[in-house]
Amino acid sequence: MQSVSESVVVDKPAEEIFPLLADPERAVTFIPGLNKIDNVSGRDLGASWDYEFDWHGWKVSGRSECIGFQMPSLYQFKTVTGNPSTWTYRCEGSGGGTKLTLTVEYEVPQNQLARFASEAVLKKMNQNVARALVHNLKALVED
């Protein structure tokens, strides 16, 4: 499994950040390339939903499920169809604000490597997405 991780300090309490993380439908507002979330079933731990990413005409879709929910410090979900991946958001107090960390663990099937040129390129792309994602969350919550 490969992983990428990015952190940012947000000048707001975790209680103001967590609702944005824990509502699957709100993810389209801060995840680059995430086109839509559909068929949300359940709430909190065990909730599941369909997702679709769109990168310049390439559509990647599947279903995810929440596997970790500890308000306001941990939100975790995994993809249950297709490429295995686990997304973990952690909120920790930091000097009056909150350190928000996103870690994404993922597998890259060998038959898809050709599409992304190399594993290193894919890791770089995912790192850039994770960095943009946490900074988008910071902008939405702080501003």
Add this chain to the structure above:
Amino acid sequence: MPVRFRPWDPSRRFLCPLPTLGPSRTRWRWIALHGEPPSWRVLFGRALALLGVEAAPVPDGLAIASGAGRIAWRGGRRWTLVTLELTGFSARKRALVATALVKVARNS
């Protein structure tokens, strides 16, 4: 995991962005082509709610976050011209708001 190349998706509305002038992005315009016009007020209102941004109905659109901006629309049966103006928020948040509204205009 389905991976499909679909540069044009018939389930989505076609959006044609219009050029805007100025060094700082505070205005977005696009033309949406559609069958029956959707309820833009409902679609955009919901998208703004997901962003945590307040919206209040005005005669031709929505006022955004008590003076931070507005989104307005007008058109015919098969097309709608949407104009979004945002003067509040940081540049990053303005871009996020605009992206979210374009997404919902295209996908919902």
